[in-house]
Amino acid sequence: MLEIYKFGGSILKNADDIRKIADIIIKDGNKINIFSALHGVTDGLIKIAEYASKKDVKYISEIDSLRDYHLKICSDLGVDNKEIGEILIRVKDISEYLYKEGFYDLSLLDLIVGYGEILSSNIVYLFLAKDSSNIELIDAKNCIRTDSTFTSAKVDFEATSSLCKNLVNIGKINIITGFIASDGEGRPTTLGRNGSDYTAALLGKIFSAGKIVIWKDVDGVFTANPKIVSNAIQISKISYKEMSELSYFGNKVVSLMALSPAISDDIPICIRGLYNITNEGTLISSKTDEEMGIKGITAIEDVSLININSFNILGIGEFLKQVFSAINKANINIIMISQSSSESSISICVRSDEINEAIRVINSEFTKEIRENIISIDVKNNQSIVAVAGFKIANQSGLSGKIFSNLGLANININAISQGLCAMSISFAVDSSALNLCVKLIHNSIFENKCVNCLIIGNGVVGSSVIKMINSQRQYFLEKGIDLRIIGYANSKEVFLPSGESFKYSSYDEIISWFSKEALIHYVLIDCTSSDDLVANYRKFIDHGFNIVTPNKKANTLNFDEFEKLQNCLKVNKKYMFYEANVGAGLPIISTIKDLIDCGDEIVKIEGIFSGTLSYIFNNLSNGVKFSDIVKMAKENGFTEPDPRDDLCGMDVARKLLILARMIGYRINLSDLKIQNLVDATDEQIFEMFDSANKENKTLRYVGLIEDGKASAKIIAVDNDSPLASTKHTDNIISITTKFYNKTPLVIRGAGAGADVTAIGVVSDLIKLANILL
Numbered sequence: 001m002l003e004i005y006k007f008g009g010s011i012l013k014n015a016d017d018i019r020k021i022a023d024i025i026i027k028d029g030n031k032i033n034i035f036s037a038l039h040g041v042t043d044g045l046i047k048i049a050e051y052a053s054k055k056d057v058k059y060i061s062e063i064d065s066l067r068d069y070h071l072k073i074c075s076d077l078g079v080d081n082k083e084i085g086e087i088l089i090r091v092k093d094i095s096e097y098l099y100k101e102g103f104y105d106l107s108l109l110d111l112i113v114g115y116g117e118i119l120s121s122n123i124v125y126l127f128l129a130k131d132s133s134n135i136e137l138i139d140a141k142n143c144i145r146t147d148s149t150f151t152s153a154k155v156d157f158e159a160t161s162s163l164c165k166n167l168v169n170i171g172k173i174n175i176i177t178g179f180i181a182s183d184g185e186g187r188p189t190t191l192g193r194n195g196s197d198y199t200a201a202l203l204g205k206i207f208s209a210g211k212i213v214i215w216k217d218v219d220g221v222f223t224a225n226p227k228i229v230s231n232a233i234q235i236s237k238i239s240y241k242e243m244s245e246l247s248y249f250g251n252k253v254v255s256l257m258a259l260s261p262a263i264s265d266d267i268p269i270c271i272r273g274l275y276n277i278t279n280e281g282t283l284i285s286s287k288t289d290e291e292m293g294i295k296g297i298t299a300i301e302d303v304s305l306i307n308i309n310s311f312n313i314l315g316i317g318e319f320l321k322q323v324f325s326a327i328n329k330a331n332i333n334i335i336m337i338s339q340s341s342s343e344s345s346i347s348i349c350v351r352s353d354e355i356n357e358a359i360r361v362i363n364s365e366f367t368k369e370i371r372e373n374i375i376s377i378d379v380k381n382n383q384s385i386v387a388v389a390g391f392k393i394a395n396q397s398g399l400s401g402k403i404f405s406n407l408g409l410a411n412i413n414i415n416a417i418s419q420g421l422c423a424m425s426i427s428f429a430v431d432s433s434a435l436n437l438c439v440k441l442i443h444n445s446i447f448e449n450k451c452v453n454c455l456i457i458g459n460g461v462v463g464s465s466v467i468k469m470i471n472s473q474r475q476y477f478l479e480k481g482i483d484l485r486i487i488g489y490a491n492s493k494e495v496f497l498p499s500g501e502s503f504k505y506s507s508y509d510e511i512i513s514w515f516s517k518e519a520l521i522h523y524v525l526i527d528c529t530s531s532d533d534l535v536a537n538y539r540k541f542i543d544h545g546f547n548i549v550t551p552n553k554k555a556n557t558l559n560f561d562e563f564e565k566l567q568n569c570l571k572v573n574k575k576y577m578f579y580e581a582n583v584g585a586g587l588p589i590i591s592t593i594k595d596l597i598d599c600g601d602e603i604v605k606i607e608g609i610f611s612g613t614l615s616y617i618f619n620n621l622s623n624g625v626k627f628s629d630i631v632k633m634a635k636e637n638g639f640t641e642p643d644p645r646d647d648l649c650g651m652d653v654a655r656k657l658l659i660l661a662r663m664i665g666y667r668i669n670l671s672d673l674k675i676q677n678l679v680d681a682t683d684e685q686i687f688e689m690f691d692s693a694n695k696e697n698k699t700l701r702y703v704g705l706i707e708d709g710k711a712s713a714k715i716i717a718v719d720n721d722s723p724l725a726s727t728k729h730t731d732n733i734i735s736i737t738t739k740f741y742n743k744t745p746l747v748i749r750g751a752g753a754g755a756d757v758t759a760i761g762v763v764s765d766l767i768k769l770a771n772i773l774l
């Protein structure tokens with residue numbers, strides 16, 4: 001099966017690229033190979049023509065760099081540079097002529113610009129010809145015949161077909177210049193920017209190729225430009241119609257012009273990546289990937305919007321006819337139209353370089369009406385058109401809502417919208433300054449809305465366990481439709497990204513702006529620190545779209561005013577904060593209390609052992625064992641904070657009590673709690689308490705209590721048969737008495753400390769959050 005290969009400027013950057021291309025051509029024995037100019041060379045040649053004709057000597061340095069670029073590649077490839085040098089002298093001669101004349105027209109522009117393809121093809125030919133005699137170099141000026149519309153010439157297919165059949169020997173490996181052609185008088189023409197794709201498609205049609213393969217620096221067609229949207233998804237199959245829609249709206253992967261010869265003869269076009277040849281690329285054909293209804297988001301930059309308002313004096317039909325015929329006469333290309341018939345107003349989008357002409361013709365068409373204030377015109381410059389395309393666009397209910405509500409949240413204004421009844425696309429105009437954010441947001445609201453993007457700050461014991469748990473359970477969560485994705489994790493100085501890269505930060509603002517620019521849809525900050533500073537920044541994170549999940553107790557124990565501000569901030573931004581691991585690590589204490597409240601139950605009393613450390617200490621009290629020795633043992637076993645006084649002072653228990661008390665509506669602060677501090681408790685004092693409890697068949701416990709609007713914690717002697725007496729090891733136990741659980745309280749008991757159980761608390765919050773968001 002004959003295949004046409006086309007190699008674009010994006011993969012013609014250096015000698016290595018050319019070696020890779022040569023390998024592919026030789027390995028596949030591919031017969032028809034079309035080449036664009038080296039990367040950036042067409043732009044460079046246009047600049048040379050412009051400078052030289054304006055008598056600007058900058059053209060000389062441009063010529064020099066053009067020469068150096070090509071000659072360096074020749075020398076890197078070990079190719080004799082004599083011929084290339086001669087071609088470069090011709091380019092120099094033309095530019096000197098333009099300089100002398102101080103003028104250029106489009107035919108001269110085509111003459112000079114076409115040398116880009118001549119140079120690149122010659123280099124490739126010379127390189128391949130070093131090892132093979134079966135290589136042919138073809139200048140497409142000798143076989144692609146066009147009219148004389150310089151810079152965008154129209155092809156005479158019949159003449160081209162017979163010239164190509166005469167000239168191209170498909171027994172050989174042909175290296176053919178893309179983009180360039182000649183008119184009936186032999187004058188060089190070009191097929192329009194990005195025209196090499198078209199050359200490839202024409203040859204595909206002429207030689208009834210089985211496939212046209214366009215080699216690129218990307219692995220295929222993606223759901224958005226992967227250079228803008230880093231998480232764009234590669235499309236495996238896309239229909240000609242869908243691709244045409246994307247190309248019309250600015251997708252550069254394959255030019256619109258190139259699609260038509262392929263469509264007419266049903267020749268599949270495959271987009272493949274030179275740098276990843278194991279990837280099969282994207283197939284553009286009559287078939288599409290049915291499951292993927294929406295294929296992508298694309299944009300046309302540098303457009304202007306003209307709004308023409310008519311105050312209904314003319315009939316709407318007559319008004320539109322006049323507008324379009326005026327614009328049509330001036331040969332201006334209308335890219336998008338949006339009409340509001342009730343007001344007889346119409347918005348027309350044109351390329352920015354055509355806006356002045358468009359305004360001029362409309363002004364002259366409606367001179368009288370404008371003078372009489374029947375018609376008014378206003379113009380918005382610096383616009384871009386964004387389009388979402390795919391075969392299911394027309395019948396995707398809610399799609400526009402999803403797109404526009406996300407743009408609304410990001411304060412991006414839509415200046416005009418267009419969608420047909422059976423359209424393959426929705427297109428709309430936005431300010432160019434918002435373009436990249438807009439494309440990312442739309443992309444992510446369509447393709448990434450099933451994923452919760454987790455930023456973990458704090459990579460200590462808990463943070464590391466959370467990361468491990470998210471990663472090891474990933475598949476399990478995915479099967480349940482929940483995609484928890486870690487987008488970064490940070491210590492106090494640096495953020496590490498999944499790509500292996502990292503960046504240092506000195507303020508949380510830097511982290512926020514780094515991740516906000518990705519414009520993902522669902523963000524969550526997982527605060528695994530005990531930092532007050534990070535908590536002080538929560539509101540900024542929330543304002544920028546983050547939800548919060550945290551085992552850090554500092555946020556819920558801020559002084560009440562600050563705590564309320566945080567709650568309001570969550571409410572205003574419609575974001576969530578989950579904090580199961582604040583109390584009892586993974587034990588479902590917070591969620592149970594929340595559920596009870598949500599059901600209308602009333603919490604009368606909460607009592608329990610809230611500290612794993614203090615639980616361990618009092619569980620190990622027995623005759624003949626000193627309190628201070630048990631504290632030492634707890635420390636040796638890693639059950640205490642690095643400084644055990646942080647546990648003994650009762651502050652950790654106080655925070656937990658305050659968190660629960662606020663949940664059930666107490667408007668109190670830490671200073672309102674009565675907490676027994678054990679830092680200075682002596683062995684004798686504790687033994688005395690232990691002994692007298694023992695004698696009364698009671699057990700000593702450090703118990704927290706929330707009741708009657710107050711919260712406190714102290715050592716209590718509880719009955720030996722009370723649930724609080726039954727704890728072991730580092731257990732937490734919490735007994736909740738409510739309006740409904742009034743005879744026998746609801747009791748939750750289990751391990752209340754440790755990295756893994758805390759991580760469970762965090763991850764269970766993430767799942768709850770995901771179930772709300774997704």
Ligand SMILES: Nc1ncnc2c1ncn2[C@@H]1O[C@H](COP(=O)(O)OP(=O)(O)O)[C@@H](O)[C@H]1O
Binds near residue numbers: 010216220253
């Ligand atoms: N949806 C998309 N999928 C893949 N690439 C895209 C998409 N939209 C824009 N691009 C851009 O198109 C570029 C390739 O086009 P171009 O530079 O014209 O290639 P060439 O010079 O090889 O013809 C890619 O590098 C990529 O940045």
Ligand SMILES: N[C@@H](CC(=O)OP(=O)(O)O)C(=O)O
Binds near residue numbers: 009037043116179196
């Ligand atoms: N070199 C021409 C033709 C072309 O098709 O190039 P590329 O394949 O790099 O888009 C241009 O830049 O317009």
